Amino acid sequence: MKLRLIIITTLLFSFCFTSFAQTELDSLYNIWQDETKADSTRVISLTAYINDKYLYNQPDSVLVMVESLENFSREKNYDLGLLYASKIKGAYYFQTADYPQSIKYIEESLEYSRLLNRKRDIGGNLNNLGNILASQGNYMVAINYYQESLIAYEDANFKDGVSSTLHNIGTLYVDQGEFEKALEYYENSLALSKETGDKFGISHATGNIGSVYEELGDTDKALLHFQESLKINREIEDLSGVAYSLYSIGGIYAKRNENDKAEAYFEESLEVSTSIDDKREMIAALIMMGFNHLKTEQYNKALIRCSEALNLAESVGDLLKQKDCNECIYKVYKALGDSKNALHNLETDQTLNDSLNEVETAKKIQRFEFDRERLKxxxxxxxxxxxxxxxxxxxxxxxxxxxxxxxxxxxxxxxxxxxxxxxxxxxxxxxxxxxxxxxxxxxxxxxxLPAEVAEELKEKGEAEAQDFEMVSILFSDFKGFTGLSEKMSAKDLVANINECFKAFDATMGKYNIEKIKTIGDAYMAAGGLPVKANDSVKNTVLAALEMQDFIIKLHKEKEAKGEHAFEMRVGIHTGPVVAGIVGVKKFQYDIWGDTVNTASRMESHGEIGKVNISEDTYNYIKGEPEFTFESRGKIEAKGKGEVEMYFVSLK
Known part of the structure; x- marks a missing residue:
């Protein structure tokens, strides 16, 4: 699924929500060169000029241009210019996948933001840190940054910033397959954008809601949202958005086997994206055209379109798109009976697979090394x-x-x-x-940190990651948290969450369960580490039941007083994990592995007021006399297939 992301561009500069035409870009550069203009005017003009002309189109020139902005700002002792210079560098290194450098400059920009007490820029920088962590797959920490960003934007009463952050959180949930949550955040983002009249934000949210409905198989709703997004993009003359909406509509018609209609939309999308030299949108349109021709057995046309897309993808270094192109070309040659060329493209596809795996591994190693140095x-x-x-x-x-x-x-x-x-x-x-x-x-x-890990850290200056064969992962999440948070003041919201999490912390201590982290309104803990214990599975389940009991009683008490209260889902899965220290600035003990993902699925597929466990957890405790179980049968969970689940309670 291709989503439009409000990530670096709109979060980088809150005043810059649309692209500038070439004449406007020239005007911005002329303002920068005009020494009679105020320093602030010149800095903002150059910043917008670099962002729109170079950052995404000519990244090789970015650092040279930023040096001019930086030197001018230092000469004039103008901290706002240094704030923007650092932020642009952070965006540049984000694009080149140099995450340690990107984090370094965004944190530098964040320091200037706080020094100048610019809440909007504080929110933007926190949001950008979340984007970097999200791009590395570290969704848990990314959500923490997004939550902090929301607070900063709300303090500044900057609703457009709140809208874009909610939008990004929705995209994280899409990546996790949590479409209900994603729609909730996208709808909230859309409502705020409509309230402020931000058509750019409206078009993004509307288009991504369409993509979610497409993923869910509801092509009627998807088509309506794509058409609405297209209408808005044309109104605001966002040609990149127009191209995106056009091939998205074409994709719906292709799924409905209305291939001529699909082709017409793909052609128009390609024409628009070519007119603005937007190579990424051109690649997407060409690939979709190629696969559409392949489906209708127009093999020569498919070969031409996919080859054009491949050349463009190679020119911008997009390995994922290159892989899609090679897959298309391979299928064409296979259909034509050209075994030699089919084999060549199959081998190329495998090479790209290896490269993608190497890139991902390199990113993980780079992140680990960076975190280790920061810890040291x-x-x-x-x-x-x-x-x-x-x-x-x-x-x-x-x-x-x-x-x-x-x-x-x-x-x-x-x-x-x-x-x-x-x-x-x-x-x-x-x-x-x-x-x-x-x-x-x-x-x-x-x-x-856990006591054992802290002791190792003090003795050696580092703590090695460990493998654990049997750990019970507990996840909890409050129902309708976003909607409820809108009805409560920030003070009441934090007080309510704190009341719950303090009780949960006490429960974890009682049953010797290790609290791992909180992620917004979610709570994560693990039984059986860092010290293995024979009764860890049983104790984790007992802790979960006690948590639910606390929330149910608290809900009744608050409802009786006419106050807002939370309801909760809890899920548990037992299996192997890897545990160790991670962090950019602050130490954090974290765990990884498929067990964590499965535990998250147990929570999301649970029910309010109940504790949902996997079959593996059930097998460990089914002989315990104090528990009673309710089999739920096999339930489809994203990425896991059908999973046997049980509700557990005390007799």
Whole structure:
């Protein structure tokens, strides 16, 4: 599914929601060169010029242009210009998949945003950090950044920013196959864009809602949304959006086997995208045309279109699109009985597969190395602080001693005894202060990491990732959280979440379950790590039941008072995981593996007020006398096929 993403472009500059024509670009550059204009006007003009002319069309020239912006801003001591320069660099390195550099410059821009108290830019930078994490597949941490971004945008009362962030969260849920959640966020984003009259945001949200309906097989609703998006894109003269809407409509007609209609829309899409030299939209239209010709057995036309798309995809270095093109060409040659060329394209397709896997592996290794270096730097900084404090205390004691020696001989015994006593008291006090700070640091570390992992970190300066064969992963999620949050003030919302999560934390401590993280309104924990325990599966289920019991009682109490309250789903799956420390700025103990994904599916396919477990978890505890089970049969779960599930409760 191809989605239009409000990611770097609109989040990079909140004032820049549409593309500029060439004449307008020339005008922006002329303003930048006009020394009679105010510094702020010149900086904003150059920023918009770089963003629209170079960032996505001529990325090789970006850093050269940004250097002009940066030098000017430093010369004028203009922090806002440095904020924008860092943000552009962050976007550039994001495009080149150099994530450590991208994070470095976006965090630098975030510091300027906070220094200048520019809430909109704070929200944009946090959102961009979320986009980077999302692009790496780290959806859990990405959502945390998006939630922080929402708070910043809401503080600035910047509804367009809130809308774009909600839109991005919806796209994360699409990637996870959580279409109901995705639609909820897209609809909220659409409502806000309509409220503010932001037609750019309306067209994006409307088009992506259409894509979700297409994925769900509802071509009627998909077509209506694509047609509405096309209408808006034409109104605002967003030609890239027009091209996207046209081939999306063509794709619906192709699915309905109305191939002539589909071809007409593909042709128009290609014509529009060619007129603005939008290579990515051109590639998409050509590929869809190629497969449409292949379906109608127009093999020569299919070969021409897919070959054109392949040349363009190679020119922009898009491996995924190259793979699609080679698949099309392979099928053409296979249909024509040209075994030699078919084999050649099949081998090319396999090579591209290997390259894509290598790129993905390289990204993961790069991220791991970057995180490891940041962790190492953090530990070194803490060590330097501690050594500096100890050296300071030693210097103070030395000065005290020298002062005491310099006093008169007549008071020698009195001063020596007083000095020794004072030194003893001071040393004792200094040791107590250092010990207190040490305890505070250790307690803080233990609040972030499991005790065993924290100890290894202190001893070795690093903690190795570990494999665990049997861990029970617990996920919980509040029903209709987004809708409910709109009815509550920020203070009440945070207070309600905190009340629930504090109770959950206490339950985890009671059953010796390791809390992993919270993600917005979701809570994640694991039983059986970092120390293995024979009763971890049973204890995880007991903890889940206690969580549900707490939420059910709290809901009744609040409803009786006429207050808003949460309802919750909980899911558990048991299996192998990998656990270790990750993080960009802050340490985080996290877990990975298919077990985590399956546990998430258990939660999303559960029901309000119940605990849903997988067959694997059921097999571990089915002999426990305190539990009763309700078989749900096999239920289709995205990416897992049919999965046996059970509701569990106490007898």
């Amino acid at each position: 730097d953090s530990l070194q900084n803490e060590e330097v602080k501690l050594k500096t404090e100890m050296a300071h205390q030693a210097e103070v004691r030395k000065k005290d001693k020298n002062r005491n020696i310099a006093l008169g001989a007549g008071l020698f015994f009195l001063l020596v005894s007083g000095g020794l006593y004072g030194r003893w008291r001071y040393t004792k006090k200094a040791k107590a202060v250092i010990e207190k700070e040490k305890d505070r640091s250790e307690n803080l570390l233990l609040n972030i």
